Amino acid sequence: MAVGQDVVLGLLRSCFEVGVSSAQxxxxxxxxxxxxxxxWLEAKAPERQQVWVVGAGKAAASMVQALEACAGDSERLKGVVVTRRGHGGPTRHVEVLEAAHPVPDEDGQRAARRMFALLSTVETNDPVIALISGGGSSLLSVPVKEIPFVDLQQLNRSLLACGAPIDEINxxxxxxxxxxxxxxxxxxRSPVFQLVISDVPGDDPAVIASGPFCPDETTFEDAMQVIRRWxxxxxxxxxxxxxKGLRGQAPETPKAKSxxxxxxxxxxxASNxxxxxxxxxxxxxxxxxVMSLGDGVEGEAADVAKVHAAMVRQVMAKAAGWPEVPVAILSGGECSVTLTEAQMKQSRGGRNSEFLLSVAHELRALDERVPFAALAADTDGIDGVGGHAGALILPGDLAQAAARGLSARWHLEQHTSYDYFKAMDRLLVTGPTMTNVNDLRVLIVGLPKLQ
Known part of the structure; x- marks a missing residue:
């Protein structure tokens, strides 16, 4: 076993646990x-009979649980939220529904219609608390009447595969x-307190879950430009x-002046x-x-990995102006993986494991006398296809992969990062974390005196 593998494994896992815990x-x-x-309740709805709760996203159930625990018996809570299938949990007063993600299904459409109808009938003296987190876009998708639901599903598949950033997809x-x-x-018609867990760079609530309770400054022209650009x-x-919208024959989304x-x-x-x-x-x-690149890192996962790998080489080379080991390079945000229709059917992995696979390829000739390790994972516990949160690289893994004949480059070309890291026994499997503040990437060079 390479130097410090067990210690480094615990260290990387602790980083993920600290990150997820901070976002609960x-x-x-x-x-x-x-x-x-x-x-806010006292000021906006002093004569309230009850407080209505609606919401959507991967953290919806845990947000309800936390809200109910704080409210106790002091308020009459009632309502419904929808979360990704497998991310539900027991609640006292607010119903939790589950539906598909990232491609919407009929369960999500029914949940969204139910919420929309509820909001339309709430009395003006009863306030609404909206619990919104990442993943809500697909869970709240009800197409306009001119678009069949199956076409909305196909549109989502195409958007997710095109490589566009999340704000343009939304x-x-x-x-x-x-x-x-x-x-x-x-x-x-009622006052709304919107509580948000952000999974997008910049934490713009109009982008999180496509901003169901936020003004939208984008237009039909912007939407068509995204279709054409990507x-x-x-x-x-x-x-x-x-x-039809471009011709002014369909209503625009409500703007900030509304x-x-x-x-x-x-x-x-909570945020990235x-x-x-x-x-x-x-x-x-x-x-x-610690060198933190912040929460705004976007781009093709394999290309973003090249920049991170270059930073590792600079640290290893003791380049002027770079900190001495031990160094930890952090980044958040959300990368993308562009796939063709054929690749969508055969790919196995996700943006985080693909990022880490590209790191492995870029650093395949790294001199590992100075320990190198890395983690890339989605804080919701699900990274693409495969049931894993992400993946890890431990000291000695790059040489071990070469000895086993595993080609990171080949798996990159096939978009099968899951298979590579499964063969290395380096998948990070956590199950649903009940929150979602997007991705965490940690690359470490050298080790401090760990006990």
């Missing part, structure tokens, strides 16, 4: 309830649905509807940036010199 709704809900939600989603891009807020294979019904948003207050309780800060503090306390 239970961590910050008590203070948010006492300092923000409760005063621009299209907002303009072909009845529920996203502020349209949930538009349907509601060569999205959109169904004819989608193209016809977007063209009066409906005066009743919406938004607070972000806050998670990175927690992991950076954890590694600094261990003795690492």
């Amino acid at each position: 709704p239970s961590v910050g809900m008590a203070s948010i309830w006492a300092e923000q939600i409760k005063p 621009t299209v989603r907002k303009h072909v649905t009845q529920t996203l891009g502020g349209q949930m807020a538009q349907a509601c 060569g999205v294979q959109a169904p004819h019904s989608v193209l016809r509807y977007l063209e 009066l409906v948003f005066r009743k919406v207050q938004t607070h972000t309780m 940036g806050l998670m990175l800060d927690a992991v950076a503090s954890h590694l600094s306390a261990m003795g690492f010199h």
